[in-house]
Amino acid sequence: MWRWRALLPPLPDPVSLGEGGTPPVPLRHLSDVRIKDERADPTGSFKDRMASLAVSWARDRGFGTVAVASTGNAAVSTAAYAAAAGLRCVILAKKGAMASPDVERSLRSLGAEVRFTATWHARWTELERGVRDQGWFPVSNYGVPPGSSQPVGVRAYRSLAYEIAEQRDWSVPDRITVPVSRGDALCAPVAGFDELRRLGWTSRTPRMLAVVRFPSLQEALRNGGEQPEPSPYPDTVAALPISDPRATAAAVRAVRHSGGDVLVVDDDTLTAARAEAASHGHLVELSSAAALVGATALRQRGDGGGIVALITARG
DSSP: OGGGGGGSOOOSSOOOSSOOOOOEEEOTTSTTEEEEEGGGSTTSBTHHHHHHHHHHHHHHTTOSEEEEEOSSHHHHHHHHHHHHHTOEEEEEEETTOOSOHHHHHHHHHTTOEEEEESSHHHHHHHHHHHHHHHOOEESSOOOSSOOOSOHHHHGGGHHHHHHHHHHTTTOOOSEEEEEOSSOHHHHHHHHHHHHHHHHTSOSOOOEEEEEESSTHHHHHHHTTOSSOOOOOOOSOOSOGGGOOSSOOHHHHHHHHHHTOEEEEOOHHHHHHHHHHHHHTTOOBOTTTHHHHHHHHHHHHTTOOSOEEEEEOBBO
């Protein structure tokens, strides 16, 4: 990723574990579709891009502790980069909601301090308190209504756009399908493609298909709104990384600006898509299967011009 440091916030000594530069992989079972395979990042998810930049920024500015409210990929990634940087790392997670026992074991092996809260919202309250009273550097958002993750860190996701364009000899696909909760991996690539177009390296911005678990983003776009309202939340949800019931205003703007669309999926559809991918040799996280559901839907309705599916994490 740091090949693109001229386009990233200036840092003299970034903390890197080799993130970025992930391959475009054609899918045999979906013609004219390639995945942007973020499973190849050091901890197995696209969050490594953000963690590399956010932790680098925190260390450069003299912070001693980074903190994140997460139960999965963002927690592991932040802990790994904090360890590489020699910084203390605090993970705030809802009790009983950790993505898997392996995640907690990984966090502790990386030296992170894991604190459990009684509710989802309490994670943000404790994170805000740590930022205000103890000088923590927040890698995740803690506001309501929700915003993106740490804004300097999110800038790293623009590198997805740079790489996709470069890997296509400076052309861009017609469509990119993205698993979306709050939309960091949606909004930043749109900004990245806009940046490439202004530089004269490419001629347009791809249309983004945001694939979501809840309809908040879709309803805001259909109703002409800017700030989405929360969707009803069921008792159980399997695809936690894309299960924020309230989309962000930034995601609304990004889809609208790119001329894109939103596809709402359920857990059963995601499970079937993950099984289909596995039958062809691709082990993907359940939430990442959303990108494949989106690519399949586009192919079935005859969209051409090349489709890139952003696979955000390994299964």
